[in-house]
Amino acid sequence: MVRNIKNPKKAKRKSKGSKKEDGSSSSSSIPSMPAKVWQPGVDKLEEGEELQCDASAYNSLHAFHIGWPCLSFDVVRDTLGLVRTEFPHTVYFVAGTQAEKSSWNSIGIFKVSNITGKRRDLVPSKPATDDTDMESEGSDSDEDSEDEEELGGSGAPNLQLRKVAHEGCINRIRAMAQNPHICASWADSGHVQLWDFSSHLNGLAELDSQGAQGASSVFNQAPLMKFKHKDEGYALDWSPLVPGRLVSGDCQNCIHLWEPTSGATWNVDTTPFVGHAASVEDLQWSPTEPHVFASCSVDGTIAIWDTRLGKTAAASFKAHNADVNVISWNRLASCMLASGSDDGTFSIRDLRLLKEGDPVVAHFEYHKHAITSIEWSPHEASTLAVSSSDNQLTIWDLSLEKDEEEEAEFKAKTKELVNAPEDLPPQLLFVHQGQKDLKELHWHAQIPGMIVSTAADGFNILMPSNIQTTLPSEGA
Numbered sequence: 001m002v003r004n005i006k007n008p009k010k011a012k013r014k015s016k017g018s019k020k021e022d023g024s025s026s027s028s029s030i031p032s033m034p035a036k037v038w039q040p041g042v043d044k045l046e047e048g049e050e051l052q053c054d055a056s057a058y059n060s061l062h063a064f065h066i067g068w069p070c071l072s073f074d075v076v077r078d079t080l081g082l083v084r085t086e087f088p089h090t091v092y093f094v095a096g097t098q099a100e101k102s103s104w105n106s107i108g109i110f111k112v113s114n115i116t117g118k119r120r121d122l123v124p125s126k127p128a129t130d131d132t133d134m135e136s137e138g139s140d141s142d143e144d145s146e147d148e149e150e151l152g153g154s155g156a157p158n159l160q161l162r163k164v165a166h167e168g169c170i171n172r173i174r175a176m177a178q179n180p181h182i183c184a185s186w187a188d189s190g191h192v193q194l195w196d197f198s199s200h201l202n203g204l205a206e207l208d209s210q211g212a213q214g215a216s217s218v219f220n221q222a223p224l225m226k227f228k229h230k231d232e233g234y235a236l237d238w239s240p241l242v243p244g245r246l247v248s249g250d251c252q253n254c255i256h257l258w259e260p261t262s263g264a265t266w267n268v269d270t271t272p273f274v275g276h277a278a279s280v281e282d283l284q285w286s287p288t289e290p291h292v293f294a295s296c297s298v299d300g301t302i303a304i305w306d307t308r309l310g311k312t313a314a315a316s317f318k319a320h321n322a323d324v325n326v327i328s329w330n331r332l333a334s335c336m337l338a339s340g341s342d343d344g345t346f347s348i349r350d351l352r353l354l355k356e357g358d359p360v361v362a363h364f365e366y367h368k369h370a371i372t373s374i375e376w377s378p379h380e381a382s383t384l385a386v387s388s389s390d391n392q393l394t395i396w397d398l399s400l401e402k403d404e405e406e407e408a409e410f411k412a413k414t415k416e417l418v419n420a421p422e423d424l425p426p427q428l429l430f431v432h433q434g435q436k437d438l439k440e441l442h443w444h445a446q447i448p449g450m451i452v453s454t455a456a457d458g459f460n461i462l463m464p465s466n467i468q469t470t471l472p473s474e475g476a
Helices: 198-206 351-356 404-414
Strands: 058-064 070-076 089-097 106-115 158-165 170-175 182-187 191-196 225-228 233-238 246-250 254-260 266-268 280-285 292-297 301-306 315-318 324-329 336-341 346-350 360-364 371-376 383-388 393-397 428-432 440-443 451-455 458-464
Touching: 058 106, 070 440, 070 451, 089 170, 089 451, 106 198, 158 198, 170 233, 182 233, 182 246, 233 280, 246 280, 254 280, 292 324, 301 324, 324 371, 336 371, 346 351, 371 440, 383 440, 393 451, 393 458, 428 458
Parallel strands: 070 170, 280 324
Antiparallel strands: 058 458, 070 089, 089 106, 106 158, 170 182, 182 191, 191 225, 233 246, 246 254, 254 266, 280 292, 292 301, 301 315, 324 336, 336 346, 346 360, 371 383, 383 393, 393 428, 440 451, 451 458
16 A cells, blocks of 8 residues: 655645636636536546536535645544534644654644534525635635625634644554543654643633644654554554553554553553454454454455454454555444455445355445545444545445436436436445545544545545535434
């Protein structure tokens, strides 16, 4: 799997104006000819043609960067509300840089406030003439103006950033759900480090949302703990059930278990879990069993482990014909495990069918290049998002099936002239483009329908307008 970001260069602020590369622009123009469904990776752009973003497809769309590109980031849970639906939004993140020199790297702890967007079920009004940019990057959604009554907030989002020095590039970073100020980072030096970012998060929370970005200084902070693997790695996951329990996996096929002790300390089992024949690429704890986790590997397999049964896998199976890059365990339907491969395919397995043989219940070959991230929605059991090296972020609803009668009725009512390609999967809900070299995505657990993604050219925050989330009764 190609994990590093190609030719890392410090991101530069782009000049104001609409951006017109691979869908990262907004356009208010209405085509004079019948629309055509343009398929990424299938259709080619003719000379002089360019893709333009249809801003009406999003309830919210913003772009920003924090300097060097980030291979990995995580959404930090906050106390602003368990289920938030009203704009403007405020979100917190941690991210690790991929700087040109090892000593230039840092972990960014940042707050993005005044994330504006369109309220649901409102008819878009006339296009805007003004165009405002976020300090860090042009804000695509702000180019699509609407009356104040229809917009959730106004103006550009505000980015406020703290940086903590980090030796070496950060391969992966994860915040603990139960104590979100505690974060784990995987360094390309082979070290996994645990950090307490409570002072930075508290400082950001106290800052006026209109305050300066404040990203010039870099704090020197010692980690809570550091553990050296035999090699660098990428696999890292906190337990959703046991606060502080962590697993980390490296490129030498080894997985280590971290158990919290009294105070801010951990015991790391130096005897690893071993079973894969190649690099461990991703790890996921079971959402219902505190001692069970899953791993995937370059060897093409997925393994299920039970920490009570020793250091060998409880089950292992061939998952893909190439490297298995990423996995995601569905927290709303705990029998479902999704996996993404280096060959561009991704699969869904029902773990209840493992004993019967093939547990695959869905397999998709839509993407043309490696899958770099996959994650189930925290609000809809049948929905997941996927990112790929083909520069597409796709959203899927596995509960959907092709309904020819419904399609015919819709076309008759709308006099729709566009015929969807026959080979387009009916489960495909949304395709987001405009980012180059996509690396990781996460749903926001407290803001239904919000996805954040990182790529070589920065971050996107998006809320597609066709993701109609049904809120769980117990909250997110």
